[in-house]
Amino acid sequence: MIGTIIRKELKMFFTSPLAWILLTLLQLILTWIFLGRLDGFLEIQSQLLQIANPPGVTEIITLPVFAMAAIVLLMVTPLLSMRLIAEERRYHTLTLLMSAPISITDIVIGKFLGLMVFFSMAIILIVGLSISLLLGGDLDFGLIISNTIGLLLTAASFSAFGLYISSLTAQPAIAAIATLGGLLGLWLVDLVTGENNQWLQAISLLRHFERFNQGLIDTFSIAYFVLFIATFLILTIRHLDGERLRG
Amino acid sequence: MTSATTILAQNVCRNYGSYVAVCNINLELKRGEVLGLLGPNGAGKSTTMRMLTGNLAPSAGSIEVCGIDLLSNPQEAKMHLGFLPEIPPLYQDMTVDEYLVFAARLHRIDTYEIGQKLDGIKQRCGLEDRSRHLIGTLSKGFQQRVGIAQAIIHSPDVIILDEPTVGLDPNQIREIRKLIRELGNSSSVILSTHILSEVESICDRVQIMCKGSVVFDQAITELKQQETNLEMIFTQLTQGLIKRDED
Numbered sequence: 001m002i003g004t005i006i007r008k009e010l011k012m013f014f015t016s017p018l019a020w021i022l023l024t025l026l027q028l029i030l031t032w033i034f035l036g037r038l039d040g041f042l043e044i045q046s047q048l049l050q051i052a053n054p055p056g057v058t059e060i061i062t063l064p065v066f067a068m069a070a071i072v073l074l075m076v077t078p079l080l081s082m083r084l085i086a087e088e089r090r091y092h093t094l095t096l097l098m099s100a101p102i103s104i105t106d107i108v109i110g111k112f113l114g115l116m117v118f119f120s121m122a123i124i125l126i127v128g129l130s131i132s133l134l135l136g137g138d139l140d141f142g143l144i145i146s147n148t149i150g151l152l153l154t155a156a157s158f159s160a161f162g163l164y165i166s167s168l169t170a171q172p173a174i175a176a177i178a179t180l181g182g183l184l185g186l187w188l189v190d191l192v193t194g195e196n197n198q199w200l201q202a203i204s205l206l207r208h209f210e211r212f213n214q215g216l217i218d219t220f221s222i223a224y225f226v227l228f229i230a231t232f233l234i235l236t237i238r239h240l241d242g243e244r245l246r247g
Numbered sequence: 248m249t250s251a252t253t254i255l256a257q258n259v260c261r262n263y264g265s266y267v268a269v270c271n272i273n274l275e276l277k278r279g280e281v282l283g284l285l286g287p288n289g290a291g292k293s294t295t296m297r298m299l300t301g302n303l304a305p306s307a308g309s310i311e312v313c314g315i316d317l318l319s320n321p322q323e324a325k326m327h328l329g330f331l332p333e334i335p336p337l338y339q340d341m342t343v344d345e346y347l348v349f350a351a352r353l354h355r356i357d358t359y360e361i362g363q364k365l366d367g368i369k370q371r372c373g374l375e376d377r378s379r380h381l382i383g384t385l386s387k388g389f390q391q392r393v394g395i396a397q398a399i400i401h402s403p404d405v406i407i408l409d410e411p412t413v414g415l416d417p418n419q420i421r422e423i424r425k426l427i428r429e430l431g432n433s434s435s436v437i438l439s440t441h442i443l444s445e446v447e448s449i450c451d452r453v454q455i456m457c458k459g460s461v462v463f464d465q466a467i468t469e470l471k472q473q474e475t476n477l478e479m480i481f482t483q484l485t486q487g488l489i490k491r492d493e494d
């Protein structure tokens with residue numbers, strides 16, 4: 001049953017030009033950054049050879065691309081997640097799902113996974129870009145793997161948050177703006193606070209993504225992401241179920 | 248006797264905050280019965296139907312569909328239900344075929360059966376030459392037909408139609424009434440309408456709701472034997488209640 005929802009969501013994404021435009025834009029921006037970095041690397045390559053322990057091609061080119069990818073995903077998520085539930089409510093199609101023999105949990109998870117399939121496609125393209133560097137030299141695969149996991153978890157967190165916001169309203173545009181605001185807030189919370197505020201730092205998505213970006217697969221960060229995703233998925237399910245009770 | 252009962256609602260109530268929208272509704276329908284729900288605007292017909300289909304939780308009371316408790320076992324109960332809400336739950340940017348396939352999958356029709364069901368349903372609802380049209384570009388009447396098709400594609404035991412003939416042309420009204428009559432042979436049908444003659448021509452039983460309660464409940468055959476006029480009863484009961492209330 002979850003499969004039915006995933007298929008429908010993907011079909012809806014790809015019948016609208018928005019998804020294609022976003023996917024192309026994402027790829028253009030990241031390829032541009034990638035090439036810029038590559039250019040810079042080639043220029044300083046001769047100097048790097050003189051250093052005893054030089055940073056590898058992965059550190060210089062791939063890390064910034066992944067860091068940028070996370071920010072681009074943050075911008076893109078609200079545009080994709082806004083419709084997920086808000087639009088169903090607006091056009092009264094939520095009734096179709098609610099009248100069918102499918103649980104609210106399946107609906108929510110299906111929509112979340114649909115968005116994740118889309119993001120995975122974008123992330124595969126980014127990873128492919130990095131792996132193309134193999135043509136010219138050695139790669140630090142550990143770093144690429146930790147970055148990929150980090151980016152997937154980040155995208156999943158964004159999706160879960162966007163899905164929840166979308167479930168609160170019948171206006172996709174409002175959902176988009178609120179999601180963007182919320183995500184920026186969560187992303188930047190660590191810039192606003194000083195080094196000494198442990199608590200706020202712990203909830204900054206950026207801080208956790210940076211760990212993965214630097215190649216650290218930290219269990220605390222994984223736990224944070226998983227908890228974040230689960231919380232918002234459960235909130236979404238509870239909100240939709242509550243609507244049945246409140247009307 | 249009880250095995251033939253397809254839907255059984257007992258003392259169902261529904262409040263919106265402190266406002267009582269539906270109060271102590273009792274309803275029992277056997278296989279092969281068509282029940283017409285009448286009532287002035289705001290009487291609680293749609294609210295009742297949304298409760299019977301699991302879209303809205305009752306504040307009190309119990310609902311059983313084919314012997315399965317809708318509240319404690321919603322998914323199993325919903326397998327036996329088909330619902331056309333007041334506003335048809337249509338995805339504007341799907342084609343008729345895509346939409347009906349999705350509805351079929353939601354109702355757990357096996358993949359190999361879908362093609363055959365689809366052809367059958369399109370023929371029954373007069374949608375054959377609209378297969379590839381986007382739902383958003385269809386006229387109101389055709390959209391209504393797609394909504395009806397969605398509700399009956401899985402041959403449910405209980406079919407609940409909220410104002411099914413709204414927006415249809417006279418020919419199509421006749422067709423749809425014939426269709427409802429046919430459906431009423433193998434399943435139970437509950438429909439709401441504001442057209443009194445419709446009830447007289449296709450229903451086996453009529454209930455009139457007013458201010459959230461059932462004020463009249465009789466078999467059409469009895470009504471015809473007594474040669475009473477439905478319109479007179481309707482006016483008396485509903486206006487009488489409203490007048491009394493105003494005094």
Ligand SMILES: Nc1ncnc2c1ncn2[C@@H]1O[C@H](COP(=O)(O)OP(=O)(O)OP(=O)(O)O)[C@@H](O)[C@H]1O
Nearest residue numbers: 247263266268286287288289290291292293294295
């Ligand atoms: N979500 C809601 N919140 C508050 N009140 C509601 C809500 N939905 C319905 N009501 C109220 O419940 C009452 C019954 O509404 P309902 O839609 O069931 O009427 P109806 O019999 O279907 O009317 P109509 O013939 O116009 O379709 C109305 O007074 C309506 O204002």
Ligand SMILES: [Mg+2]
Nearest residue numbers: 292293294333
């Ligand atoms: Mg109504």
